[in-house]
Amino acid sequence: MMNPHNSPPSRGRRRLLGRLAAGGLAVSHAAAASELLRPLEVASSSRVPGAPVLEHPYGVPSPHEVNVVRRSARAWPLPGAASSMTPLADLHGTLTPNGLVYERHHGGVPDIDPDQHRLAIHGLVRTPKLFTMDDLLRLPSESRIHFLECSGNTGNEWNGPSGMPVQLTHGLLSCCEWTGVRLSTLLEEVGGVTASGNTSGGWLLAEGADAAAMTRSLPLDRILDRALVVYAQNGERLRPENGYPLRLIVPGFEGNTNVKWLRRLKVVNSPLQTREETSKYTSLLANGTARQFAFEMDAKSVITRPSPGHRLTTHGYYPITGLAWSGRGTIRKVEVSTDGGATWRPARLDGAILDRALTRFQADWRWDGGATAILSRATDSTGYAQPTRAELVAARGLNSQYHYNAIQQWRVDASGEVRNA
Amino acid sequence: MMNPHNSPPSRGRRRLLGRLAAGGLAVSHAAAASELLRPLEVASSSRVPGAPVLEHPYGVPSPHEVNVVRRSARAWPLPGAASSMTPLADLHGTLTPNGLVYERHHGGVPDIDPDQHRLAIHGLVRTPKLFTMDDLLRLPSESRIHFLECSGNTGNEWNGPSGMPVQLTHGLLSCCEWTGVRLSTLLEEVGGVTASGNTSGGWLLAEGADAAAMTRSLPLDRILDRALVVYAQNGERLRPENGYPLRLIVPGFEGNTNVKWLRRLKVVNSPLQTREETSKYTSLLANGTARQFAFEMDAKSVITRPSPGHRLTTHGYYPITGLAWSGRGTIRKVEVSTDGGATWRPARLDGAILDRALTRFQADWRWDGGATAILSRATDSTGYAQPTRAELVAARGLNSQYHYNAIQQWRVDASGEVRNA
Structure with missing residues (x-):
């Protein structure tokens, strides 16, 4: 499935979700333990020979991932003077595969x-x-x-x-x-x-x-x-x-x-x-x-999962994950809020924290089913912290197209829908 | 050009090569400085609009790189029980793009x-x-x-x-x-x-x-x-x-x-x-x-450029570069020999040295035009040093297909041809 939060839950899945909602980090399928004491059924993919080596001398993604592509935000009058965007919500880790670089x-x-x-x-x-x-x-x-x-x-x-x-x-x-x-x-x-x-x-x-x-x-x-x-x-x-x-x-x-x-x-x-x-x-x-020759991209972060288009299918545990970066050095810390910015707590930073590179952050979250908003805030090695939108507008006004790095909020509805609102 | 050492030098290139052979790290084209004091000719690629954004929603390599693909060493009787190899001589840095993973x-x-x-x-x-x-x-x-x-x-x-x-x-x-x-x-x-x-x-x-x-x-x-x-x-x-x-x-x-x-x-x-x-x-x-359950891949290294198929086109400076790795930790050092193993000197290790990851090494070399052999030797964080082939054969015999990690030698002929001999 392309998007883990988009599909309606199956019957078996609903039972699982009920269990998940009961709390704890536990994640499990409806299959009972007793079922797993018997030998597993042979996978259908084990019954037929697979595709040969070198079917693709230069490999391509799985057909099941066909929707993970670059996209434009709008139609441009000149197709060569335009942009396309990296599908951040579908990516993992910190690197961008070359086929998906913006x-x-x-x-x-x-x-x-x-x-x-x-x-x-x-x-x-x-x-x-x-x-x-x-x-x-x-x-x-x-x-x-x-x-x-x-x-x-x-x-x-x-x-x-x-x-x-x-x-x-x-x-x-x-x-x-x-x-x-x-x-x-x-x-x-x-x-x-x-x-x-x-x-x-x-x-x-x-x-x-x-x-x-x-x-x-x-x-x-x-x-x-x-x-x-x-x-x-x-x-x-x-x-x-x-x-x-x-x-x-x-x-x-x-x-x-x-x-x-x-x-x-x-x-x-x-x-x-x-x-x-x-x-x-x-x-x-x-x-x-x-403001000319601004050059450095200031510290910034964004939650990529869950994010708009995702839908939380059950109460309970979700790992919040996203990316942080700074054009002035390394990321020192990322904080996450799951109550619309009222309180903040530190996120974990994953792997090597490299100079002027994307840094993956992650925070544990237990969604109680209520409407809320989730946000992230990055601080870089210079001590600079990502501003709120109000702070950024106060400093730069509303005429600029460039260097927008404010804290980004995603709303979570009681239905589990995540929206940029 | 796919392979920087494979093509016969053009006339302009030959003149350049003469200059390179004179010594120093200097690399320059035949174009005289005076030529560059005039405005450059407009590039032909600047005279026509380029391809549109999103021509490939999932991008592909340049048509000029069509030979950089996975290859098999031999025909396999069952095409699904086979292998294909990563084109190490054409790669840079330490990561392998997904389309070229073996x-x-x-x-x-x-x-x-x-x-x-x-x-x-x-x-x-x-x-x-x-x-x-x-x-x-x-x-x-x-x-x-x-x-x-x-x-x-x-x-x-x-x-x-x-x-x-x-x-x-x-x-x-x-x-x-x-x-x-x-x-x-x-x-x-x-x-x-x-x-x-x-x-x-x-x-x-x-x-x-x-x-x-x-x-x-x-x-x-x-x-x-x-x-x-x-x-x-x-x-x-x-x-x-x-x-x-x-x-x-x-x-x-x-x-x-x-x-x-x-x-x-x-x-x-x-x-x-x-x-x-x-x-x-x-x-x-x-x-x-x-020898069962050997599991860890022992420390190993190989020079990827120049390597067999490459041809040194002129005497003078060449950066020797390659990869080192160990299944038991990080790479502590890589040494390079350019005289067939008689003497060794440390190579530079590029970028972050990560645990159980490829590490890129590089060493300066001035080829004097004589026949010689170039080799690399890795030592990992446990202190283990890559063995010679003789040492490996003494320890393991000649029956094994697996875990070969001996020092690899590439011969350089007086013609500049690099061979695995």
Whole structure:
């Protein structure tokens, strides 16, 4: 079943649910213990030979998972200048499989022959150079797990609950292992930055080879210790829609600065005020001034299960689980409220807590069948805590599309339905 | 280009190669610096709109990567009782994308409806139970990154160099983030193990719902702190060929014990001596006795680039990179030799060094154009060091198909060709 909370309970299931409602962590099927003292019936799947090895030399998901796909929140007037979202409610752990990494393109997905692709590094550097993909593969590499989040993610919640499920509210968010060459190694390869483009004051212009020639200016001193020029994600070469054959990864910075189909890095003395950092990706504040070059995605979290579209089928135990992340470091703690924000308690953080990567949290919850609301709040390693929507609106007003990171509330009706309301 | 070392150099490339051969880490294209002072030509991919968002709601690799697929080392008489290997030479970082995780099946890949699937936990437990997938999703979960290796991996090297490339010698090896329920949590759900099946002496029988009813006995005290019953890999539900909808993960143990399509866990007092632990997966030693229940995969490493099939196209710098792992803990160090084993130096370990997970290593190498051999040697957190083939053969003889973990040597000819010889 795609969604564990969506189906009406079967008769056997209803009996189980009755038992579950009695309390405790116990989870069991209607099958009595005595039934299990006899040999199990042979599984029908054991009676026939299965599909051969290499039926799919490159594997695909189970047909039973056909609804776990990327989706768009709306129809876009230009299909290449659009986005699609990661199905967070159906995912587990912290990594996003490459086939489900969110998309946000400004001019569609180009088809680039890696043998023909070149990366130019020029501007205020001693020896400008063109790099082939082979050149890049002959430099020392580094692999790191980092999240990517579009700065427009969750923007539809600025004006209050949108009613949308978590895939469409928070799904411009993914997390992969990225492999490539450190930006600092590449700058060494071009002889270093010249005095006028010194790294304490220098900027880096990054340009993509797509139809939008996506172009952003980045402050060198804030990215040089961690930016990568990558050719692989989750072990294999980049997917076309993720920048094949080459992209920039600037850990923690808004997604669009991680320029895909990267063809050019130019060291300059000041930001070049491109379209994507003036008319776009800049926030108009309530006082009429602009918040430009915000870059870092602030600490944020969201409950992915249960979440809108799920339905609690019985009173009793549910594990609340979700994701937390910060563009400024690691997640220090996540707190969960199951009474609409009146009280909070710490969630468990699962596995390794990595820098600028998704962190999975989990909290035990016993639903008593009443209407309530569930929320999560992340605090990062800088001490910054995710704000309420009211706090965020007070600071930024209602004109902005970008960098919405407020605490997200899901309502739970007495019927068990979970809604974004 | 699929393989950075395979193609003959173009004219421009030859000029570059001359420069590289001059020494230093410098990598650069023939394009002169002066050329880069003029504006770059607009990329052809910038002149036309790209493909739309959601062209693939579930994404697929670039057509340029069509050769990066699983492969079998030989034709198998029964296509469902066969294996396929992960293309290690083409992968980066430490994770294996789900579509490239190796296969080893004994009765083919069953098609299982997750709504109908049940897991029975019975035997020496207080309250035997059947669990639905929904039941399992309502228990606390855990995610961890672990490698899987078939105990037959690299078995074709027992009699000396097989001539095969690394995909076929070491490709029964993959690494994923696994999400599911701790075995210990499930045993709590059935009221715990009864006195006669106490965890210090108890065994666990695990059975799959495939046509082979793959069945193994496992020592509870050695697995209870870390075994997981998992429903997800790398963020999404298991792939069919990886046990959809449910499998056992026993971190560090030989692959076949991580029973796929898991339908039954029975607590018993002693191993049940199944076919897969008597006639198979047991090693005949030189003295005629059997090495049974070896389980843990010992520390091992292999250089994946350059490796057989690659060709060094010029003298000069190459980063040597590969993978190291141990079924008994973390990797403490990897050493590399570039002179046929005469001298060794430490390799860099990349990223987080995780328990029973693949670890990426890297070492700088300057090839002087002479014939040589390159090797790697792993040492794990227990202090165990990967043996030479001679040491392994002295200890185990030549009758065994399983648990081959000797140091692997790749020859480099003066022509630059890399061979398993």
